[in-house]
Amino acid sequence: MEFEIDRIEFYNNLKYCESLNDIKKLIDNIENDELLIKMKEKYEQFIEFNKEKNVEISNLIVVLECAFLDFIRENNKDGIS
Numbered sequence: 001m002e003f004e005i006d007r008i009e010f011y012n013n014l015k016y017c018e019s020l021n022d023i024k025k026l027i028d029n030i031e032n033d034e035l036l037i038k039m040k041e042k043y044e045q046f047i048e049f050n051k052e053k054n055v056e057i058s059n060l061i062v063v064l065e066c067a068f069l070d071f072i073r074e075n076n077k078d079g080i081s
Contacts, residue, residue, distance in 0.1 A: 010035070011068050014061055020047075023060060035071055042067040 010030055017023045027043060030036040046063050047055065 010039070011065065014064055014068075017057065017061060019057065020055065020060075023057070023064070035068070038067055038071050039064060 010026060013026055014023070017026060023043065027036065027039045030039060042064055043060070046060050050056075
């Protein structure tokens with residue numbers, strides 16, 4: 001399962017990101033195309049929503065973590081763990 005590799009590389013490393021650039025680099029390195037699209041969409045939505053304010057990196061990380069967990073849950077609906 002490709003997304004488990006992404007989990008190690010993406011989800012676990014997300015908490016170490018200190019800037020938007022760090023997060024962009026991490027997203028760009030996602031190997032799973034479906035996860036890549038989902039994370040880019042969430043990232044862009046968050047940036048668009050917060051364009052009038054300073055973007056809180058910690059809040060963005062929480063949003064991306066939740067989106068990642070939703071992705072995993074959606075891919076495990078068929079009973080595969």
